[in-house]
Amino acid sequence: MSVQSHLFVLFYLPLVLVLWRAVNTRLGNRRARALLLCAGVLFCGWGAPWSLLVLAGEGAASFLLGRAILRHPDRKRPLLWAGSGLLLAVLAFFKYTGFALSLTSLEGVFAPPGWLSPLGLSFVTFQQIFWLRDCCDGAVGTGVSPLDYACCLTFFATATCGPITRVGELAPQLREPAPFSWDDMAAGLYCFGLGLAKKVLAAAIFANGANYGYDNIGTLSPTDTALTILCYTLEIYFDFSGYCDMASGMARMMGIQLPVNFNSPYQAVSVKDFWSRWHITLSTFFRQCVYIPLGGSRRGMAATCRNIMLVFLLSGLWHGAGWGFIIWGALHGAAQVAERLLKGRITLPRPLGWLLTFVFVNIAWVFFRAESLEQALALLGGLFQPGWGLPGEEFAAALPLEVLSNALKYLQGLWMPGGQELIYWAPLTVLPLGLALLACPNPAVQAERFRPTVWRAVLCVLCIGGSVLFFSGVDTFIYANF
Numbered sequence: 001m002s003v004q005s006h007l008f009v010l011f012y013l014p015l016v017l018v019l020w021r022a023v024n025t026r027l028g029n030r031r032a033r034a035l036l037l038c039a040g041v042l043f044c045g046w047g048a049p050w051s052l053l054v055l056a057g058e059g060a061a062s063f064l065l066g067r068a069i070l071r072h073p074d075r076k077r078p079l080l081w082a083g084s085g086l087l088l089a090v091l092a093f094f095k096y097t098g099f100a101l102s103l104t105s106l107e108g109v110f111a112p113p114g115w116l117s118p119l120g121l122s123f124v125t126f127q128q129i130f131w132l133r134d135c136c137d138g139a140v141g142t143g144v145s146p147l148d149y150a151c152c153l154t155f156f157a158t159a160t161c162g163p164i165t166r167v168g169e170l171a172p173q174l175r176e177p178a179p180f181s182w183d184d185m186a187a188g189l190y191c192f193g194l195g196l197a198k199k200v201l202a203a204a205i206f207a208n209g210a211n212y213g214y215d216n217i218g219t220l221s222p223t224d225t226a227l228t229i230l231c232y233t234l235e236i237y238f239d240f241s242g243y244c245d246m247a248s249g250m251a252r253m254m255g256i257q258l259p260v261n262f263n264s265p266y267q268a269v270s271v272k273d274f275w276s277r278w279h280i281t282l283s284t285f286f287r288q289c290v291y292i293p294l295g296g297s298r299r300g301m302a303a304t305c306r307n308i309m310l311v312f313l314l315s316g317l318w319h320g321a322g323w324g325f326i327i328w329g330a331l332h333g334a335a336q337v338a339e340r341l342l343k344g345r346i347t348l349p350r351p352l353g354w355l356l357t358f359v360f361v362n363i364a365w366v367f368f369r370a371e372s373l374e375q376a377l378a379l380l381g382g383l384f385q386p387g388w389g390l391p392g393e394e395f396a397a398a399l400p401l402e403v404l405s406n407a408l409k410y411l412q413g414l415w416m417p418g419g420q421e422l423i424y425w426a427p428l429t430v431l432p433l434g435l436a437l438l439a440c441p442n443p444a445v446q447a448e449r450f451r452p453t454v455w456r457a458v459l460c461v462l463c464i465g466g467s468v469l470f471f472s473g474v475d476t477f478i479y480a481n482f
Contacts, residue, residue, distance in 0.1 A: 001046035003160060003246060004200055006471055009464070012043070016156070017253055021180055033151050033174055040154025044119045055118040055153065058090050062128040063149045066135040067142070076136045083132045091125045099321030122318060123162045124153055126285050131167045133289055140168035148174060157250040161243045161479040163261035164281040170256070177255030187450035188252030190460050191443040195245025197463035198238040199477065200470050202437070205399055205430055206235035212398035214369065217378050224395045225382035227431065231399075232369045233362045234434045237266060239478045240279070241442055248444035263445055266361070266438045269353035271335040274361060282318075286311045305340065309333040319368070324376060328368040335360060391428060393420070399427035401470060 001008055016039045024032040045052040065083035069076045094117040101110065118124060131149075134140045148171040155174075158165055178184060213220060213228025220228065244262040251258045265278035275283050291311050297304040309330070316329020348356070363380065370376035400408065405427075412422040 001043050002476060003243075004196065004467070004471060004477075006468065009196070009468060009471075012039075013250065020177075020254055024177065025180075029175055029177075030147070033147050036174065037147065037151050037154060040151065040156050040159065043156040044154050044159050048115045048117070048119070051116050051118045054090065054116055055124065058087060058128065059150060059153050061086060062131060063146060066131050066140075066144075069132065069135040070140075070142055073138075080132050080136045084129050087125050087128050091121060094121055096317075096321045120159045120161065123158070123164055126164050126282075126289075126318075127153065127167070129289060130164065130285060134166060134168050139166075144168070144171050157247045157254075157256075158258065161240070161247070161477050162279075162281060163244065163247065163259055164285055165258065169259070173256045178257075180255065183450070183452065184255060185253055186452040186457075187447040188249040188254075190450065190452075190456055191245045191249030191252060191447050193249070193460040193463040193467075194443045195242040195247075195249060196467045198242030198245065200467035201401075201463075202434065203235050203238040203242060204401060204470070206231045206238065206434060208401070209395065209399050210235050210369065212395060214371075214375065214379070216394075217375065217382065220379075220382050220395075221392055222383055222385050222388045223390065224392050225379060225385075227391055227395060228379065229362050229366055230431065233266075233365050234431075236365065236369075236478055237438070238434070243477050243479065245443045248447065252447060258444075260442075260444055262442055264438070264440075264442055266358060267354070268357050269348075269350050270339055270357055271332060271360065272339055274357060275332070275336075282315070286315060290314060301341070305337045308336050308340065312336065323373055324367040324370050327373070327376075328364050331360075331364045331367070393424055396424050396427045399430060403470070 001012065003009075016036075019035055019039075020032055023035050041052060044055065062083055065079055065086075069079045072079070094112045097110065097112050131140070144167060149167060151174050152165065152167045152170045155165070155170070209231030210228055213224060213231065217225075241262045248258050248260075259281055261280050263277040263280065265274050268274035268277055291307055294307045294310065295303055296307065310333075312329040312333030313326060314329070315332070316325040316327070319325045319328070366379055367373070367376045370379065397405070405423075408423050408426055412420070415422060
């Protein structure tokens with residue numbers, strides 16, 4: 001089930017919210033959690049019901065292994081490694097089999113059945129490894145029941161794109177959600193509405209520009225090439241931050257607090273700062289489950305640099321099975337290594353640090369988005385061709401959504417028949433507007449000190465209403481593919 005659909009926004013979500021509160025109040029929390037599990041199973045199995053068998057199987061195995069770790073602390077390390085290996089094997093089978101076979105003569109011979117792959121497999125895999133690690137560290141007790149664990153794995157607010165939640169933090173909130181309050185409902189609805197608009201309206205517009213550019217690399221001017229790169233940078237920002245806001249808002253309306261997963265990353269003044277703001281729960285996972293076990297920064301500079309590179313190579317591979325993702329991870333790892341080596345030797349003014357970080361992130365995203373290394377290099381090579389000038393008319397025309405494009409053509413006909421000024425310039429204004437919005441705090445962060453106002457209520461209604469009107473043709477979230 002897609003969260004950016006009429007079915008979810010108009011029926012599923014309101015019904016689950018009402019029933020969750022009503023059952024908690026009248027019938028008790030255990031029945032409310034049973035209801036939530038049913039809702040989560042429906043959500044996760046909507047498009048691929050057989051995938052629930054895989055999710056149930058690995059979920060039962062990881063829960064029992066976690067319990068075994070708690071009962072037998074003397075055997076916790078072997079059990080942790082066995083459980084992590086099992087979970088990673090399932091993830092590798094579904095996500096990396098095709099990539100592995102492409103390196104051999106067996107490419108195309110076999111492909112894992114997509115109808116068996118659980119929704120958000122990468123996220124739920126790391127969530128279960130986190131559970132095993134927390135059991136090993138004694139960070140969770142024996143109070144987590146099978147019902148609690150199943151609810152955490154299928155929680156519809158985080159199932160598609162995270163954040164990567166820890167069972168020890170989420171399960172107690174499901175057992176004792178915050179009492180209903182209109183302030184929480186308003187804050188949650190505000191986050192959800194703005195996040196939905198980020199995805200359906202903002203990300204979709206910048207996706208049009210990015211898709212046009214990547215589909216026409218050979219004919220782009222240097223200006224259009226630069227704007228194509230910028231469009232994808234803005235697309236993935238509004239896409240992922242939009243989902244994080246939606247997830248936070250849905251949970252807040254249920255009386256549940258999710259960890260902040262996104263905190264204005266394009267305001268970062270270094271690559272390290274970027275990763276303290278972008279996909280925060282993923283960074284936390286790799287730091288606690290990979291970087292620290294490898295020795296962190298405790299074994300000298302050479303080992304520290306090695307550990308950083310390993311973490312970011314794994315991060316790239318987690319995002320996707322392809323050389324582009326690996327190069328993207330390697331670039332971020334190399335940048336952090338360089339920052340570590342130069343720390344204390346070079347101090348950049350904050351504006352210059354921001355500019356260099358933003359340009360670097362834009363360039364790295366090219367390898368993340370491109371379908372092949374050849375395509376990525378061809379696009380970057382277009383920046384060094386002659387012919388800088390105004391954006392092309394075709395690029396400008398590709399930006400707006402279809403309804404907005406038709407509206408602009410109609411207004412152009414009323415204002416200046418035969419002209420193209422409005423059709424050309426109006427779509428291009430979304431680029432500086434998108435850059436300006438990067439300076440705004442994320443709604444999920446604002447929600448911590450949220451106060452309902454009339455203008456916020458109006459903005460929320462406009463965002464949700466406008467998004468519902470533009471649902472048709474909206475792609476799935478980018479991170480849902482990972």
